[in-house]
Amino acid sequence: MINSLDPRIAREQINEDNTIAPLTEMDNWETYEVFHQKKRGEQHEHVGIVHAPNNEMALLFAKEQYGRRGISVNIWVVKTSNVFASDYDDADIFETVPDKQYREAGGYKVMEMINKYKKENKVK
Amino acid sequence: MNVTAIKELLYKMADDLLIIGHRNSEWTGLGPILEEDIAFSSMAQDKIGQAGALFEILHELGEDEPDTVAFMRDANKMHCAHFVELPNGEYDFSIMRHFLFDHADQLRFEMLANSSFEPLAQVAKKIKGELKYHVFHANTWLVKLGNGTEESKARMQTALNESWNYALGMFEVGDFEKELQSENIFEGEEALKTRWMANIVPFIEKANLKIPDTKSWEPILGGRKGYHTEYLQQLVEEMGEVFRLDPTAQW
Numbered sequence: 001m002i003n004s005l006d007p008r009i010a011r012e013q014i015n016e017d018n019t020i021a022p023l024t025e026m027d028n029w030e031t032y033e034v035f036h037q038k039k040r041g042e043q044h045e046h047v048g049i050v051h052a053p054n055n056e057m058a059l060l061f062a063k064e065q066y067g068r069r070g071i072s073v074n075i076w077v078v079k080t081s082n083v084f085a086s087d088y089d090d091a092d093i094f095e096t097v098p099d100k101q102y103r104e105a106g107g108y109k110v111m112e113m114i115n116k117y118k119k120e121n122k123v124k
Numbered sequence: 125m126n127v128t129a130i131k132e133l134l135y136k137m138a139d140d141l142l143i144i145g146h147r148n149s150e151w152t153g154l155g156p157i158l159e160e161d162i163a164f165s166s167m168a169q170d171k172i173g174q175a176g177a178l179f180e181i182l183h184e185l186g187e188d189e190p191d192t193v194a195f196m197r198d199a200n201k202m203h204c205a206h207f208v209e210l211p212n213g214e215y216d217f218s219i220m221r222h223f224l225f226d227h228a229d230q231l232r233f234e235m236l237a238n239s240s241f242e243p244l245a246q247v248a249k250k251i252k253g254e255l256k257y258h259v260f261h262a263n264t265w266l267v268k269l270g271n272g273t274e275e276s277k278a279r280m281q282t283a284l285n286e287s288w289n290y291a292l293g294m295f296e297v298g299d300f301e302k303e304l305q306s307e308n309i310f311e312g313e314e315a316l317k318t319r320w321m322a323n324i325v326p327f328i329e330k331a332n333l334k335i336p337d338t339k340s341w342e343p344i345l346g347g348r349k350g351y352h353t354e355y356l357q358q359l360v361e362e363m364g365e366v367f368r369l370d371p372t373a374q375w
Binding site: 006007008011029050051052053054056057060061063064065068 | 154156157158159160162163166257260261264265268
């Protein structure tokens with residue numbers, strides 16, 4: 001076992017031949033997704049992840065990681081394993097064809113008025 | 125206002141916060157996991173900031189500049205309790221000290237929020253949220269580790285046993301208790317200790333730990349009067365090392 005003065009090395013239990021002792025149950029904690037709310041009533045926004053063994057500790061860590069600077073009034077933590085996600089193989093479901101562009105906000109008639117105003121007033 | 129009494133109160137509070145802040149900051153970069161490292165370091169910084177606010181008040185009352193007071197005094201001029209001077213040991217002890225100290229710290233400031241000494245009451249109101257988080261952090265770790273593995277339970281019980289008489293020493297009665305009480309500045313150490321017991325017991329029970337038998341209670345005193353453990357002089361020398369190179373340097 002490599003005996004280091006640095007506790008981060010010592011607790012990894014690294015053998016002389018550089019192999020690491022097998023992980024036990026609590027060696028690697030789960031990840032939690034963190035959402036913070038800047039103002040009451042506004043939507044919570046995803047800000048990142050924390051490692052934690054349970055909900056309370058996830059909240060504890062999330063507050064310091066993401067709420068320490070700037071403004072927050074509320075934080076949510078959700079186990080990453082509880083997030084149901086789409087598959088990257090299915091990314092084509094998000095593709096759109098040119099003749100559906102009338103459904104995008106940019107297709108509204110008002111754009112013509114905005115562009116005309118911009119042209120007349122030389123706004124870039 | 126009895127300025128001597130107020131200074132005595134401010135010095136012991138500021139020194140406790142400065143020294144525990146320094147001790148806890150020694151974990152920076154070495155914490156058990158990244159997230160906890162950040163949280164613990166951040167709270168250590170808060171403690172130094174709280175000490176700074178009190179040194180500012182002392183300065184307004186005629187004492188030296190905060191940096192000078194914090195970094196130039198030798199151990200025998202400090203008023204902290206022995207509890208905060210002890211080396212960090214392992215994380216079990218650091219968490220136990222954090223739990224026992226921060227409950228007292230939070231309650232002390234809670235009591236001072238109504239103090240007739242306005243500058244102190246203002247600081248108390250300002251740092252209320254910080255202290256709430258510190259106590260939430262301590263409670264969560266204590267209950268988690270007290271209900272964890274055989275090893276974590278045993279370590280937390282040992283840490284509690286070893287901390288107990290030192291923790292009781294935080295409530296060492298000062299020379300100006302009566303003056304502070306009669307002028308409605310601070311209710312006093314005994315009142316604080318009673319509230320502290322009422323607050324910590326439910327969490328100790330939740331953590332399935334046992335407070336040592338009353339027969340073995342023997343508060344470790346002397347810190348408030350300048351008598352300290354061998355560890356404090358070493359700590360103040362290290363803490364003030366850079367500042368003492370050139371006390372007039374501008375930062």
